[in-house]
Amino acid sequence: MPTTIRRAVLSLPAAPPGPENPLPALLSPLKQHHLDAAQRAQLPPAMARQVGYGPLRSVLPVRRRDGYSRERTPTDVEAVVIENDRLRATVLPGLGGRVHSLEHKPTGTQLLYRNPVVQPAEFALNGAWFSGGIEWNIGATGHTPLSMAPLHAARVPAPDGGEMLRLWEWERMRDLPFQVDLWLPDDSDFLYVGVRIRNPHDRPAPVYWWSNIAVPESATSRVLAPADEAWRFGYERSLRRVPVPHWEGADRTYPLNSEHAADFFYEVPDGERRWIASLDADGRGLVQTSTDLLRGRKLFVWGAGRGGRRWQQWLTEPGTPGYAEIQAGLARTQLEHVRLEAEEEFAWLEAYGPLAADPATVHGADWDAARDEVETRLEAALPRADVEQAYAAWRPYADLGPKESLATGSGWGALEVERGRFTLPGTPFDPSTLGEEQAPWLELLRSGSLTPPRQVLPPAPTLVSPYWRDQLETAETGNPHYDRYLAYHLGVARWHAGDRSQAVRSWEQIADGDWPAMRCLAVADQEDGHPERAADRFLSAFDSAREQAREGASWTAAMAALGRETIEALLAVDRADDAATVLEGLRPGIRERGRFRLLRARVLLALGDAVGAREIFDRGFEVDDLREGDEVLTSTWHEIAERLGSGARLPERYEFRMRPE
Template identity: 25%
Template structure:
């Protein structure tokens, strides 16, 4: 929060320039680009080390971030910064869009109601919520191809288009940093309308099928008077992955560990989860079904809100998320804003209804759709809505209050109330965004057959009908069986597809495919899917064999299979292997299937142009229309035929249709300076079509503008060398490779098969090239080919590489392949000697835990690099815990109470746990030193942790040890009543923490509280629970829960080894034994023993 002496930050929206003000005054749409000064907490520098987070769970699916660099710090002080902004305004609505932060709508303001219907965050204050780190709250974030948008804090290209009817649309475009698909979204305002239109075009510009989802994430300022509304037929909502459900709007069972029915028994309506203030903990819910296309939120205090509408046929997703109106929520509010308070997110999903819930997009395919929002006021929670108008219906006295508002001026509109077809009431009114209507109808709101209509000029614009909610409880997802437990190959394949489609982070599809092929070695479905997997890993020979087997099975009886995917993928494999003739034959057959015909014809056109057959390429490219890449091959083919003017005209035609396409722009001579990877992608597209000179031109200069998206470094030169070599210019290729060896490799993380092929060629050309070997090893690590990665990383490091990234990557490969933690430690130590870095220090300590290194040794290793210990929060927490382990309690306390922490979402609780541990250790010492009053004061002060920890207490994480020690301190001061109150608090159940919890150290303290309360039976049950958990840990495997939503694994070593589990099991066993000893020693439990040894 802002200091009391500091003026709150406030975004000041500029007045429209004179020319735009004139348009606005005439009833039109004003639009202009003008920077905004916004107080900003700057993100830290990108991590120079790539993260291979294969098992990171993020938003319920894979949290893989490579090749994006991770940013894991944010400044604690703000400073004014100019952000590029595009302003869009008409008579009713004003928007501010930020192209430098993902093309989001940052401000949505209802000029009529004087209300920010989208949450206005007056600071740019990133928290560590995003896939790659920084993420901001507020406005509307457009998330694709996963949630949250990987490029959420990266810039996009933007352009203003003024349409013939007076509408204005602001277009945004970028290439997704992970999958390299292209996303375009436009935000449109029309004259005389409050409707905000989002038009999107999502294009799979890659060679292979891809999965994606789209969630438009609206934030709305929340308080006890804010209500989310969904269609009347919504009866149930689901958690992530449908792992749990509850009734809606009244939760009828515990949800997210909160017993809502129990709360409602104490406080009426406390079970209504459509009201923000009733939700005490971070909570998501997504509707399970509706026949309607709208939802939104309403601020009853301001009497204003918003509606979202999108065709339910493609937009079934309707979700609310909140940090919760509790300690955790308040802590995250502080992380994300200074003074603008809490918010809820009301998300609209297209081609998705859950998170995760991905759909498929074929190569070359473009998905186009529209979404709409508009502000409302004077309506209350909306019961039905279209893009024309919204209706509110609620009981008032003995009658029903009818409200409506329209998105444009509707003079002489008609509002009718009917029941069973008979007219009960009618009003004539002039409706519009500035003219809501309200009246009381003398009929009971819940009457069967009741209907409210809004009509204009004889057209029905919106109808609300009284109806029951959908009956029947929806299905809940369950984890699939293991491969050997599945009966049929059909089910094996379906399960594998599900795991691939939903990008499951901890359960691989590959064993299911292997099992299917074990049972039937030529199963075409499994062989095709596994062949595609090998293709993505650059294992071309394995892919060729599998896809060949699949096509053989498919054509055994019928030379013209119904599905062309196997033939298409086999054609791609042959192309990568350099056999263009075989590739063309496979692709030609694949083109017989409509699903793969455009992509197959595009690939054939590419091959033909590369072979110099411009006429053939031109014909094939035209057959591949409307894929955008086909138009560019047309233009290139026309040049090769000498028809330069026709080529220029074709490029101009393509640019007119899509002015922000970077590849088309490059053909027109425009430079690509947004990010390095896009320039390389465009160059690769041209080179694969044989347009090497065009590829060289577009990659002639290094793009260093957006380091947070990664840099080209040596990759640019290796790609250029590969293109030159394939075109017969070996000498020029050698020169490029020499430049590569001398280029900085900072933030140069190779990804994709074009990079792989270029690096393989570089290593083949010069086996002593340690730069190429190191980059190839990095690529192979990301691909999961750990043994191959180890070979190349060894080649690089043994060949004299002085790049600490390569040495660190070697450590990862050594652990993954050989389990050689000692050699990995040596590699990390050498990397630290080359360039001291806090990440290396963190990863070496993670490795030390794997190795079972004692606390004193670990602490000594960390403090050898004391200057680095302050650089990372996760390192600081480890340092504090190690200080506590060795008894240096005062130092740990100072560290934890003088530092300001920023947790990663999903990683909350670690700092509070260390804080509790430190304060309890100090209190135990005070008790032993006969200073119980000081101990009690210390313990009482810590129930609400200091805001500097960046975390709030979760109700399920109860500070049991603190309560027990407080009871002991109070007892020692003679306050027996206060002591008993503390001990009862330690064992008291809570409706906010009903989820069962595995026994841990707090279980020991629960047992101690029961002892103090003379409940020996409950104490004994606690010791038994500790023993049972210890036994379970000794036999457990390293497995994250199938339905985990967030596991923010931020190192590339897995610390959850058998050694670590055994250590925890031993510790719990010792605590159980100690508890039984205490129970046998009646009367000696008043001064508890230390438990941190």
């Protein structure tokens, strides 16, 4: 059959990602991936520079998405299917452009771990993320904020005369457009993926990219890559060089041979072909390879311990097999960001397909022989020269315009193109995509004034790039109502730029009666080491917001987020009575969420009622937005047990630890 691209609909049990959190995310989201200066000094110089380059201050201007639940219902999910005689790839444009499945038709083999559900969890930089398939991680260390966001999608001509699927969007944290082109040449066993990241600005930008591939995991599955060493990063926050495959008495290329979650970033020597494979007991599975620019290769394991197994269950449904992740990135490790010069681009080609190798050699004790066997079979199936030729053939097609739109992403790219007058062949950001969220900023761009909304609403998104901050700094003033609105957004932009004293000054000018500004001042106090004043300001913001709150998803999201922040700030300064009052002041639908049941247990514990706190755990709850690496369940349980003089073990349902005790 000729290669085809068609629309499809998948019916999957899914929990919606929920509304965006209107409170600006002022703080960095992933502190566990930070290395201090002493740790960086132990790294090779080039690697140390990239680890220290372009750290993420926050996810701004992106907003957090943490209002999802674990209530799944049958949901129709829009998909695009790319198919030839050999492979069938199913892509979800509305969910980050993820390749949901990749089936090898002659053998009926599913090459990826295909999650049977869509269950948001707190893994993306901005919150909601789900597991499985192939995801395209761009932006900064972690899972992209686009994990559960729609991308633009269209048919475009492919280099072989057929068609390919183009996905594109504007990545807002780094302010960069990118595209992903997927196609299947006739009779090919490999899905080709061309990726391009462009920097249209007059300044360099830090860039991050990792293609994240979920593969089936079993006791006999082995991950192979052309390396004798790896950089291991665990949730105890240390990066160290370790040998491959054996380390500390076990062969770590078998994912279940690790007890706890960890990353293994393979040190692929210069000049070696870039590839990584996951093969089962019969020597069969998936291989990924690329042109040389995509230098990094990684294995992520959940581990065989209680915490890793619990996370696997949490992300899918009972009875579903586990998975590991094999990944490919621009740098050695995911702690690094790579400099992209002004008006330049990064581009490369990836290929994904089945591989069959001799199982005795693949699983033998001779690591060199196992690697050579996989590389020899890969060269026979897809020569390295063919990948280079496919890349060269694709490059002129990367600029071709779409033939037919298949899905629509956000309007933010259209706003940036309007602002910068950028010409971006191949990735049109059509003005028709501009919507309500972009309207105030389009007005600021065209008229020089920022108009507040007519309704009483939680904060609207703030744009924070240097260009938009300049627009805010020079915006028209004179109307007191408009000036207060401008001061709030200018404060957020100044904070993001690192000008914190001026940000605080902006918010202090309007804090009287303006709860979003008061909340921002509370966050600033926390960062500056003033927890008592922060608690006072959080409480003031909460009381004011509760008086203004209306019905609607945006207000519910705002009150849930502000309530949580306020309760945690009050508990931090031993004001449990005030924390209990705030908890009771929330709407019942918020109080019944698992996160707030946990907060109730912590409040009771702070009030001296360890028995009541234990009863909450005994009745059972689920913290829908439990963050990767968060140990609050463990610490709360152990404090309760200590108060009660109990040695009871943490129940399995609450066991999410990703590191040794």
